[in-house]
Amino acid sequence: DSGVTQTPKHLITATGQRVTLRCSPRSGDLSVYWYQQSLDQGLQFLIHYYNGEERAKGNILERFSAQQFPDLHSELNLSSLELGDSALYFCASSVGLAGGQFFGPGTRLTVL
Amino acid sequence: GIQVEQSPPDLILQEGANSTLRCNFSDSVNNLQWFHQNPWGQLINLFYIPSGTKQNGRLSATTVATERYSLLYISSSQTTDSGVYFCAVAYNQGGKLIFGQGTELSVKP
Numbered sequence: 001d002s003g004v005t006q007t008p009k010h011l012i013t014a015t016g017q018r019v020t021l022r023c024s025p026r027s028g029d030l031s032v033y034w035y036q037q038s039l040d041q042g043l044q045f046l047i048h049y050y051n052g053e054e055r056a057k058g059n060i061l062e063r064f065s066a067q068q069f070p071d072l073h074s075e076l077n078l079s080s081l082e083l084g085d086s087a088l089y090f091c092a093s094s095v096g097l098a099g100g101q102f103f104g105p106g107t108r109l110t111v112l
Numbered sequence: 113g114i115q116v117e118q119s120p121p122d123l124i125l126q127e128g129a130n131s132t133l134r135c136n137f138s139d140s141v142n143n144l145q146w147f148h149q150n151p152w153g154q155l156i157n158l159f160y161i162p163s164g165t166k167q168n169g170r171l172s173a174t175t176v177a178t179e180r181y182s183l184l185y186i187s188s189s190q191t192t193d194s195g196v197y198f199c200a201v202a203y204n205q206g207g208k209l210i211f212g213q214g215t216e217l218s219v220k221p
Contacts, residue, residue, distance in 0.1 A: 002157065031207060043198065043211040056208050088153055098142055098207045100160035106153055 003027065004104035006091050012110045018079040021107045023091030025072055031055075031094045032074040033101060034066055038087040049074055050097055081111045114139045114203050118212035125189050125219050133184040133215045135199030143202035144175050145209065146184050150195045158184070158197075189219045 003026035013019055025032050034046040036059075045058035049068035060066075063081075068074040078085060088108050092101040115138040125131055137144070146158040159166050159173040161182065166173055170189075175182040186193055196216050200209040 033207065033209070035209075042213055043200075045208040045210070048207050050207075056206060058208055090155060092209075094207065098202060098205060100143070100145060100157070101207075101209060102157055103147070103155040106155070108153070 002102040002104065004091060004093050004102050006089075006104035006107050008107060009105065010108050010110075012112065013081060014112055015081055015083060017081050017111075018077065019081065019109065021076040021078070021089055021091075021109075023074045023076070023093075023104060025074070025091075025093030026102055029093035029095050029102075030072065031097060031101075032068055032072070033092040033094075034060075034074070034076050035090040035092065035103075036087050037090065037106075038084075043090075046076070055097065078109070083111050085109065086111045114141070114201060114210055116199060116201055116210050116212040118197075118199050118215050120215060121213065123215060123217045125217065127189060127191060127219055127221050129189050129219075130185070130187045131189060131217070133186070133197050133199075133217075135182040135184070135201075135212055137180050137182075137199075137201050139180070139203050141177065141201040141203045142205050143207075143209070144182055145200050146173055146182070147198045147200065148193075148195050149198060149214070155198070186217075189217075191219045191221055193217060194219050 048056040196214040
């Protein structure tokens with residue numbers, strides 16, 4: 001158990017819908033990262049928050065947005081879902097701006 | 113951007129055998145991690161090793177930062193070692209991890 005929690009574990013939805021994925025970092029960690037793992041793209045970085053502020057953006061679609069709340073948990077919002085958004089979404093956390101990251105169990109999103 | 117290449121892409125072993133997985137990267141890094149993704153999809157953190165050598169039970173890792181590669185050694189492999197092993201790096205003092213394509217390991221009983 002990494003100490004990073006993600007909910008839900010599985011999510012099945014339809015095209016055009018909107019979903020919210022939730023992540024709670026390890027106790028004491030200020031950084032939260034989101035990654036997407038799909039069959040064709042592999043594991044890709046989406047976005048990084050540190051202590052509530054956005055620090056870096058990767059290959060994140062405009063239909064996707066994220067935020068980190070004062071209690072340090074983070075949410076990833078995916079809207080106007082398409083079939084190609086089906087993937088495993090991971091959250092990771094670390095103590096500071098860099099350094100070792102610990103990954104949550106992931107949320108498996110299926111868009112039908 | 114930085115390139116991360118892992119080899120071999122696939123590996124089949126008999127239980128009890130040893131193996132070495134390699135990760136090459138194209139630029140200086142401030143973070144290098146090895147992960148094991150099990151058949152259930154979980155990403156297990158094996159090592160945080162931007163330089164030097166570490167050991168944890170049957171697993172050990174070495175990163176030679178000046179030559180831009182890292183090695184993961186698995187000794188006396190077990191069927192539970194099956195899965196995909198990923199190397200991931202961060203560079204320019206940033207936090208985002210760039211993942212290699214992975215090595216898929218299958219350990220046969």
